[in-house]
Amino acid sequence: MTYQDNVSVIDCDKCPLRGQDCFTSFKPDEVSFMQRFKTGEMVADAGTELFIEGARSAQLFTVLSGMGIRYKTLEDGSRQVISFVMPGDFIGLQAGVMDEMCHSVEASTPMRLCVFNRNRVFELFQNQPDRAFALTHIAAVEEHFLGEALTTVGQRGAVDKIAWSLHRFFCRARVLDLTKDDTCPLPFRQQDLADALGLSLVHTNKTLAKLRARGVASWSHGVLWVMDEPELTKLSGIDPERVQPRPLI
Amino acid sequence: MTYQDNVSVIDCDKCPLRGQDCFTSFKPDEVSFMQRFKTGEMVADAGTELFIEGARSAQLFTVLSGMGIRYKTLEDGSRQVISFVMPGDFIGLQAGVMDEMCHSVEASTPMRLCVFNRNRVFELFQNQPDRAFALTHIAAVEEHFLGEALTTVGQRGAVDKIAWSLHRFFCRARVLDLTKDDTCPLPFRQQDLADALGLSLVHTNKTLAKLRARGVASWSHGVLWVMDEPELTKLSGIDPERVQPRPLI
DNA sequence: CGAGAACTTGATTCAACTCAACACTGGTGG
DNA sequence: CCACCAGTGTTGAGTTGAATCAAGTTCTCG
Numbered sequence A, B: 001m002t003y004q005d006n007v008s009v010i011d012c013d014k015c016p017l018r019g020q021d022c023f024t025s026f027k028p029d030e031v032s033f034m035q036r037f038k039t040g041e042m043v044a045d046a047g048t049e050l051f052i053e054g055a056r057s058a059q060l061f062t063v064l065s066g067m068g069i070r071y072k073t074l075e076d077g078s079r080q081v082i083s084f085v086m087p088g089d090f091i092g093l094q095a096g097v098m099d100e101m102c103h104s105v106e107a108s109t110p111m112r113l114c115v116f117n118r119n120r121v122f123e124l125f126q127n128q129p130d131r132a133f134a135l136t137h138i139a140a141v142e143e144h145f146l147g148e149a150l151t152t153v154g155q156r157g158a159v160d161k162i163a164w165s166l167h168r169f170f171c172r173a174r175v176l177d178l179t180k181d182d183t184c185p186l187p188f189r190q191q192d193l194a195d196a197l198g199l200s201l202v203h204t205n206k207t208l209a210k211l212r213a214r215g216v217a218s219w220s221h222g223v224l225w226v227m228d229e230p231e232l233t234k235l236s237g238i239d240p241e242r243v244q245p246r247p248l249i
Numbered sequence C: 001c002g003a004g005a006a007c008t009t010g011a012t013t014c015a016a017c018t019c020a021a022c023a024c025t026g027g028t029g030g
Numbered sequence D: 001c002c003a004c005c006a007g008t009g010t011t012g013a014g015t016t017g018a019a020t021c022a023a024g025t026t027c028t029c030g
Helices: A028-037 A093-097 A118-127 A129-155 A158-175 A190-197 A201-213 A229-236 B028-037 B093-097 B118-127 B129-155 B158-175 B190-197 B201-213 B229-236
Strands: A002-004 A038-044 A049-051 A059-065 A068-073 A079-085 A104-107 A111-117 A183-185 A217-220 A223-226 B002-004 B038-044 B049-051 B059-065 B068-073 B079-085 B104-107 B111-117 B183-185 B217-220 B223-226
Touching (some): A028 A118, A028 A129, A038 A059, A059 A093, A059 A118, A068 A190, A068 B129, A079 A129, A079 B129, A093 A118, A093 A129, A093 B129, A111 A118, A118 A129, A118 B129, A129 A190, A129 B068, A129 B118, A129 B129, A129 B190, A158 A183, A158 A201, A158 A217, A158 A229, A190 A201, A190 B129, A201 A217, B028 B038, B028 B118, B028 B129, B038 B059, B059 B118, B079 B129, B079 B190, B093 B118, B118 B129, B129 B158, B129 B190, B158 B183, B158 B190, B158 B201, B158 B223, B201 B217
Antiparallel strands (some): A002 A038, A038 A111, A049 A104, A059 A111, A068 A079, A068 A104, A183 A223, A217 A223, B002 B038, B038 B111, B049 B104, B068 B079, B068 B104, B217 B223
């Protein structure tokens, strides 16, 4: 399952994410504050449930590496994937400010997570206005993204939905430097994508085949290959995908 | 259109919303801070665009009275209603922390808004940790709601979608004390509801008729009448609708 | 090598969409 | 004052995109 890995904890100082230019830069005292705020690291195997809907959690995480999914489950067993979780994402904010999580988070690959203590979140508001602002910024960005997802799921057809999803993922991967040429890892199941877009597994599969046949994008064996990026961008309906640096917690 | 109404500005001290028990209480110094933070009031006619997608805005608002919709527009002209805006809602957070809004906001009824200055948001983080936390809390609640909306739009059938939407609205209205017996104002068009749920106008109309015929709920002439609340709740798929007090800005 | 999970593909069904007409309302101007 | 119009709501008929059902095929891993 999961285990604490106290030996090889990374210093915030040397955090491999912080340097990337898709994240806003830290002031020196912010780094040292985060170092004190951080209570450890955790490694999770693929399949681990990091959070469970409705549960209170004492811990909050920042993803150092690996990927996962946030999702909600309905009474009838159907599932809505809310978003894909990637390195740099902060998870558990809802548990941090409200009393409980309103969705579950599951690791799709092995993940390494930076661990924070829930009951120290308020310290951050008291002592580190910049960090508190960053937290709010992250929440606003997440809200923005959910609005886009809602729009896609509510208004577009299957081809556009899939295209949007693949395009968005590829762009996120690129700023994280996870792409190689026109490819990037996409370690989810077709079922996950289907549940994210409100499509059936079968239709998702057929639509992916269509995009592959059209020479737009191809996803197999956990690797996404963007064959015709302009076309994918056009189908996705996203303007220039403003890549604005976002804060890291 | 809109105009400043400098004469009858309400003191935060006497804010009619603050007293309601659906909002968390303020400490005295928080009230005085908000009073200084508040730069005025605005009255908007029905139909006014409070925010326009993509624009920067110098102002942020808290809704004092009236209702509206948040929405995104797509290239092809279709529209996704992100949420319904009700008294107590804080709008413009995205403009406040990111540089621009990623959805528009339109008044559906005449609205009275409390106006704040965007460039003073950071003061709040520097001087008022409680208020800053409240802002983050609001963002997290909004994120929670959007996740629920996404789940509904993605996974449920038309009857459930409509039921969820009506139930949610009625619950929100009730905690704001806008209900009278089993009714509450619902000042939107069927098209707005359709665009919120990703349904066509025609199908929305037919589904509303179905709920009316079944004796569950009836919406006409801007008034929602909940005829069978247990049934509506059941259809909506919401557990107990935990009514947790939320902060007001 | 066998078993389960994931992915494919074709055939059929159904929920929701589009089209099209009509009813009701309130506002405007001749 | 009434004719007209634009916005909104209602209803029926026919179409379609996506769901479901049903059978494979390929992968993965113990």
